[in-house]
Amino acid sequence: MRIDLHTHSTASDGTDTPAELVRNAAAAGLDVVALTDHDTVAGHAEAAAALPAGLTLVTGAELSCRLNGISLHMLAYLFDPAEPELARERELVRDDRVPRAQAMVGKLRDLGVPISWEQVLRIAGDGSVGRPHIAEAMVEEGVIETVSDAFTEEWIAGDGRAYVSKHELDPFDALRLIKGAGGVAVFAHPLAAKRGQCVPESAIADLAAAGLDGVEADHADHDPRTRERLHGLAADLGLLATGSSDYHGSRKPLALGDFTTAPEVYAEIAARGSGATPVTG
Template sequence: MRIDLHCHSTASDGTDTPAELVRNAAAAGLDVVALTDHDTTRGYAEATAALPEGLTLVTGAELSCRVDGVSLHMLAYLFDPEEPALLAERELVRDDRVPRARGMVERLQGMGVPITWEQVARIAAGGSVGRPHVATALVELGVVPTVNDAFTQNWLADGGRAHVEKHETDPFEAIRLVKGAGGVTVFAHPAAGKRGRTVPESTIAELAAAGLDGIEVDHMDHDDETRARLRGLAADLGLLVTGSSDYHGSRKTCVLGEYTTDPEVYGEITRRATGAFPVPGTGGA
């Protein structure tokens, strides 16, 4: 059983539509795929309608959080998308994405980069706009060779020359809100140092004590030594261990199913969730 619990669509910063994502997941031999767009659930209906027979969809989101000045991402699975408190917080984060992206465009323009808001909006194509869309614009302009090369201190990384902060949820509050909506929380790529500063293990321990369910260990941004360290930490803290591709379509080099989650861990996630249930495919459009 092959399970990928971290994927993005055009509802945020992926390049596959939700329908294309589930079809590509089935073609890649996955049995379970999670749709975890940034701070939005807008792709659920399209993904569900197109879900091929034999593929199960886990609904979720990747929530933007910040603690002690460090950004982090919290994967939330199988929560009630209409629960008012969590919905209001997601909307607050999502609504701040546009002025933040505009601010980054203005900073880049001040650095002499011929980027425009219209270019970034075209790339986002109505999705939840984020740094990868700005990074893609830099690639189009020949400023950097790849999207990953835009996430440096010279450009868009946390604290970088063109970085602009946005509203981000306190992760302890995120855990509380997701639990209140019947969901399960997993700390995404907790040691991805290439993206900027990471939280210390002491903070992960505090999050575990506050109800965090798991950490994403097997991820393209973690080397073998880091994965071994995180597995040990998870064992010490009683956290679930997941593996995922963090697929973004053609925007990043990762491929569907590059890393996967153990079926027993997936089963435990579904047992803990009460806000929603995995959706089995019946041969969608």
């Protein structure tokens, strides 16, 4: 059984539509796929309607958080999308994306990068505009070679010259909201140092004490030693350890199923979620 619990569609910053994503997941030999677009559930209905026979869809979202000035992401699974408090926070984050992205484009132009806001909007299409769309515009203009090259101190990483902060949840508030909506919370790529500063392991322990369900241990941005360390930390803290591709379509060199979650861990996530149920094709 092959299970991938972290993917993105055109509802946020992926390049596959939700329907394309589930079809591609089935073609990649997955049995279970989670759609976890950034701060939105806009792609869930389309993905569910297009679900191929034999594939199970786990509904979710990747929530933007910040702790002591450090950005982090929380994967929320099987929550009630209509729960008003969590829905309101997702809306606040989404509403902040446009002025934030516009400000980053302005900073980049001041640094001599010849991209335009209209160009970024074209790349984003119907999705929620974000940094990957800005990075793709930079690739189009030949400023950088790959989207990943934009996420550095030189450009739009968390400590980069053109970075602009956004509305983000306190992760402890995020846990409360996810749990209040019947969901399951997993800390996404918690020790991905290549993305910028990471929270200390003591903070993961504090989040575990506050109700965190798991950590995403197996991820492309964790080297083998880090993956091993996170599996050990999960065992020490009584957390689930998941694995996922963090697929974004053609925008990043990640394939569906590059990393997967053990069936028994997925079964526990499905059992804990009470705000929604997995959808089977």
